[in-house]
Amino acid sequence: MALVSLTDVTKSYPSPEKGAAPVVAVDSVSLEIEAGDVYGIIGYSGAGKSTLVRLINALEPTTSGTIEVGGRAITTMPERELRGIRLEIGMIFQQFNLFNSKTVRANVAYPLQVAGASKAEITARVDELLAFVGLTDKARSYPDQLSGGQKQRVGIARALATSPRLLLADEATSALDPETTQEVLELLKRVNREFGVTIVIITHEMDVIQSIATKVAVMDGGRVIESGDVFDVFSSPRNPSSARFVSTVVKGIPSPAEAAVLRDRHDGRLVTISFRDGDVSQAAVFLDLANAGLEFELVYGGINDIQGRAFGHLTLAIRGADAAIDSALAKIGARAEVTEVA
């Protein structure tokens, strides 16, 4: 059974203007998040993803639909009981939201105090967590003495203090530079692997999804417009909006403007060949072209690795007799997707 299961979940706010229709932030979303997943939710700002994640730990009440966490319906639970549920769900934030008046140690200890742990338990657990995130030497520091990456590591340690099964990450790397982002993502991967914590990660950056997520949902206008395995969504997005996200990290078929530039600089026919792991090897494609006596040049594209599986799009400028090109492409087309660049 799924660890988190959303069925037809809608969240709307009363409109700021009197009499106007309510603002729908999350619109009939259904998702299943399995235990052990790293589930990415991507969308532009205002797509409703931050609201969605706040429905999962009931920081915001759901307007309609049901959410179950660990088999318990949280949408009908009274606030007092929800506090118990929240102890089982960790959360980290874009702005870290550390307590500036407390030391690193006291920040990590806080959820344990809320949970009613004993002093000895707290000390032991905090030591363990600070060692895990590599900040043992910063225990007595205050958050304003730390770098952004260190702050987020404290945030992660704090979120894991009560050993939750689920960790919600709300744009957890968006305020960090690319290098620190990778560090934090590596740490989250370890959290997932070593502790088996299920992670829901909200982001607007596709490379975050690429480097950490196993499943992804694309949100637009409060709705989930596409969801599935990261590899599938990356290698063949079905929705234009998903395709736009994918194109931020994957060089796909050149846009008309890019195609015009390519055409200016290269002779011959421009053709994009899309590879998917296992379907066809690049070598076979290149061999077909060479055997047909065609001259070709790689002008655009890239090969990506998602969770150990490769896929990509290569645009070639092929020179030779038209008939020879057609027959070669027909042969390749039987095995890989071939798109003529218009």
Place this chain on the structure above:
Amino acid sequence: MDRLFELGSEFWVAAAETLYMVALTLLVGGLFGLLLGIVLYTTRPGSLLSNKPVFNIVNVVINFFRPIPFIIFIAAVQPLSRLVIGTGIGNDAMIFALSIASSFAISRIVEQNLLTVSPGVIEAARAMGAGPIRILRTVVLPEALGPLILGYTFVLVALVDMTAVAGAVGGGGLGAFALTYGYRQFEPVVTWAAVILIVVFVQLAQFLGNWLARKVMRR
């Protein structure tokens, strides 16, 4: 100058009276102001214990009393003062009036400073399963402590100012001293002696407040 030396003991008594009035008011008014400020903060729409009726009532009551000029307020609460502390005149009546008036002003300062605590930090505490009272006690108040200390320092300076009109209800202090022995007896040296001591008090208070706030905020 000679006159000031003749008045020596009265001068120091007046100084002690000012300190007494300020200290007691800061304690009583400060406490009520803190409570009122916390009520304003927590019941405000969208806050920890959001409660619109309570917020509106407290808000209106504070707005009703706040604009009353203090010298008139002293006279207006005199009957109440007689009822509660048994006297309508003197330093204690002054403290009574000042405590009420200042708690309304202080409640606004407390409210403002609590509002500076980032909503994100409160959300983080909620996400960890903390309830509203715990969040107020362990997150909001500690996070706002630095600004609160500066706020109370401001209040303390304002109280020194307000005690100067204690003479109006037969109270003492440096204000009454300066008016009685300086202004009315054409002794500018006496007036200025009171002024300088008040300035010294205020400087010391501000210095102490800044130091404490810096220590709390570690900058």
